[in-house]
Amino acid sequence: MSDYQKNKNTSVDDYKRHVKERLNRLVPVFAKSSVGDFSENVNFPKEEDEFTEFYSGIQIMLDVIREKIADLTKLNFELERNLKELGIERNSLEELKNKYLTILQNVGEGLVATDNEGKILIMNQTAENILNWKSAEVVGKSLIEIIPLEDDSGSKISPAKRPLSLALSAGKKFEGSNYFYRKKDGVKFPVGITVAPNILGGKIVGAIEVFRDITTEKEIESAKINFLSVAAHQLRTPLGSMRWYLEMALSEYKMDGELKGIIEQVLDGNRRMVKLINDFLNVNRIDQRRVRDNPVPTDIIASIKTVVERQSVEAERKSLKVEMVFSQTSLPQVNLDPDRLIDVLTNLVSNSIKYNKNKGLVKIGARLIEDSIEIKVEDNGIGIPKKEQEKIFSRFFRAGNAVRSDTEGSGLGLFVVKSYIESWGGKIWFTSQENKGTVFTILIPLNPKQHVLSQSLDSDSFGMRTSAI
Amino acid sequence: MSKVLIVEDDRNYREILAKVLAKEGIEVMCAEDGQRAVDILLEKDVDLIILDLLMPNMDGVNFYYHLKNTIKKDIPVVILTNLIEAPYPSGVKDFIIKANVSLAELVGKIKLHLSQVNYTKKS
Numbered sequence: 359m360s361d362y363q364k365n366k367n368t369s370v371d372d373y374k375r376h377v378k379e380r381l382n383r384l385v386p387v388f389a390k391s392s393v394g395d396f397s398e399n400v401n402f403p404k405e406e407d408e409f410t411e412f413y414s415g416i417q418i419m420l421d422v423i424r425e426k427i428a429d430l431t432k433l434n435f436e437l438e439r440n441l442k443e444l445g446i447e448r449n450s451l452e453e454l455k456n457k458y459l460t461i462l463q464n465v466g467e468g469l470v471a472t473d474n475e476g477k478i479l480i481m482n483q484t485a486e487n488i489l490n491w492k493s494a495e496v497v498g499k500s501l502i503e504i505i506p507l508e509d510d511s512g513s514k515i516s517p518a519k520r521p522l523s524l525a526l527s528a529g530k531k532f533e534g535s536n537y538f539y540r541k542k543d544g545v546k547f548p549v550g551i552t553v554a555p556n557i558l559g560g561k562i563v564g565a566i567e568v569f570r571d572i573t574t575e576k577e578i579e580s581a582k583i584n585f586l587s588v589a590a591h592q593l594r595t596p597l598g599s600m601r602w603y604l605e606m607a608l609s610e611y612k613m614d615g616e617l618k619g620i621i622e623q624v625l626d627g628n629r630r631m632v633k634l635i636n637d638f639l640n641v642n643r644i645d646q647r648r649v650r651d652n653p654v655p656t657d658i659i660a661s662i663k664t665v666v667e668r669q670s671v672e673a674e675r676k677s678l679k680v681e682m683v684f685s686q687t688s689l690p691q692v693n694l695d696p697d698r699l700i701d702v703l704t705n706l707v708s709n710s711i712k713y714n715k716n717k718g719l720v721k722i723g724a725r726l727i728e729d730s731i732e733i734k735v736e737d738n739g740i741g742i743p744k745k746e747q748e749k750i751f752s753r754f755f756r757a758g759n760a761v762r763s764d765t766e767g768s769g770l771g772l773f774v775v776k777s778y779i780e781s782w783g784g785k786i787w788f789t790s791q792e793n794k795g796t797v798f799t800i801l802i803p804l805n806p807k808q809h810v811l812s813q814s815l816d817s818d819s820f821g822m823r824t825s826a827i
Numbered sequence: 828m829s830k831v832l833i834v835e836d837d838r839n840y841r842e843i844l845a846k847v848l849a850k851e852g853i854e855v856m857c858a859e860d861g862q863r864a865v866d867i868l869l870e871k872d873v874d875l876i877i878l879d880l881l882m883p884n885m886d887g888v889n890f891y892y893h894l895k896n897t898i899k900k901d902i903p904v905v906i907l908t909n910l911i912e913a914p915y916p917s918g919v920k921d922f923i924i925k926a927n928v929s930l931a932e933l934v935g936k937i938k939l940h941l942s943q944v945n946y947t948k949k950s
Binding site: 508510511512513544590591595596597599603605606609632639 | 843846847889891892896909915
């Protein structure tokens with residue numbers, strides 16, 4: 359029996375009426391809630407009864423719902439605000455991207471971006487123009503495979519040695535300008551390349567290569583350095599063919615002794631002119647620090663013997679006595695270019711022979727002094743006049759008595775000799791007395807310093823000859 | 828009989844080389860620049876190429892590139908030039924400076940290179 363019934367002692371109909379009334383109190387709440395309006399509160403009756411708990415439950419539920427609605431409204435508001443901001447950001451990012459793309463496309467240098475395998479991601483307009491490739495044709499392909507790269511000598515650069523590969527593997531920037539690219543049609547042009555790796559979060563994700571056609575720069579450069587080389591080439595061309603015609607004449611035709619002698623004289627003059635050109639070129643290369651230098655451990659005694667051997671015919675012609683004096687049978691080897699050493703020794707020994715009188719003496723000695731090797735080249739020939747001694751190592755200078763005794767020399771020899779010796783960190787000096795003789799002394803340190811006459815070349819597959827003096 | 832192609836723009840050098848090699852029983856073909864040499868080699872084969880560097884139309888280095896990549900024939904090349912400070916391809920068999928070598932020495936070197944070619948052919 360309900361509390362109500364206990365208290366009032368009424369009939370079932372009255373109870374039915376009571377329940378209906380209590381439930382009807384909630385109709386406004388449910389009616390509004392069903393359309394999303396949670397503003398209505400529960401209408402609590404004055405007296406508490408078995409429905410009170412039920413009403414309280416509904417009221418609490420309404421309160422919670424209202425709270426949640428408030429939270430959601432706030433959240434929604436924030437979300438909308440965020441979306442709006444993102445929208446703005448996206449627009450400005452888009453704008454920024456376009457701005458950078460425009461810059462990229464129009465920058466004056468070719469630009470190619472690759473992934474970390476060297477496959478092309480983008481190629482800008484300038485690159486397209488320079489290489490004759492459309493970016494659509496190359497995107498996704500390996501840059502190294504599509505665009506051949508060569509060094510100065512025309513040799514293809516191996517994939518591992520290409521700047522792109524080096525940058526990707528070492529994670530460092532690489533640049534070089536001793537390169538040539540081949541365009542789509544195979545035409546090659548000199549190119550200056552800079553490649554930088556693209557690093558994101560500590561990992562190499564790709565690379566960016568920027569390159570320029572440097573044809574004009576190279577032309578200017580080569581005009582500067584090679585003017586004399588080309589000039590020398592132009593002089594050598596007729597001299598070379600002249601020499602061969604004369605040699606052919608001598609070997610193919612029978613001629614009397616007088617004619618043969620004349621032709622041999624002409625050939626000799628030709629030989630001297632070639633030597634002169636070579637000397638001039640050597641001086642120029644020393645001036646411009648372009649002498650090829652290959653230091654290897656060199657046996658000085660062996661070099662001296664070689665030089666004496668080569669000069670022996672000339673020495674015999676003047677009936678000169680040639681002596682070699684070494685302090686020990688073998689001297690420690692010295693790290694220098696043996697060709698350069700032979701050039702130096704040849705010059706000094708041939709001078710001793712040239713500026714000597716018949717039946718004179720030439721003495722060459724070598725010995726170890728502390729941490730250097732001392733070489734002396736001595737003769738009892740015409741000597742060097744005192745007032746000309748200070749100019750003896752300068753270019754083109756020949757002492758008066760040398761010119762009188764032999765008109766051949768170019769005056770370049772001792773200048774070259776001194777330059778080589780000084781490049782080894784060594785010294786050369788002489789003592790001389792007119793008509794008595796001359797002694798040249800060279801001191802070469804056992805550990806020659808860095809060779810300032812070395813040539814700096816980027817490519818190591820590049821081959822080059824040096825002239826013979 | 829060995830066949831040699833001379834690529835040289837100077838008429839005098841072409842004449843001398845052709846004469847002196849013919850005397851050795853070598854068959855000689857001449858081209859006055861790289862382009863002509865390419866044209867010849869597209870049709871014919873030779874055992875040795877003697878190549879000058881400074882030539883109009885197509886110089887020695889460009890010719891060498893075409894020999895390797897367009898003509899694609901593995902013919903040994905000897906550079907014969909007066910340009911001492913020129914870069915040259917590293918795959919050549921020899922580098923000879925005209926003015927510094929006598930005719931007899933030059934013929935000797937060419938015959939030596941040809942004999943190596945013939946040797947590899949036989950084996």
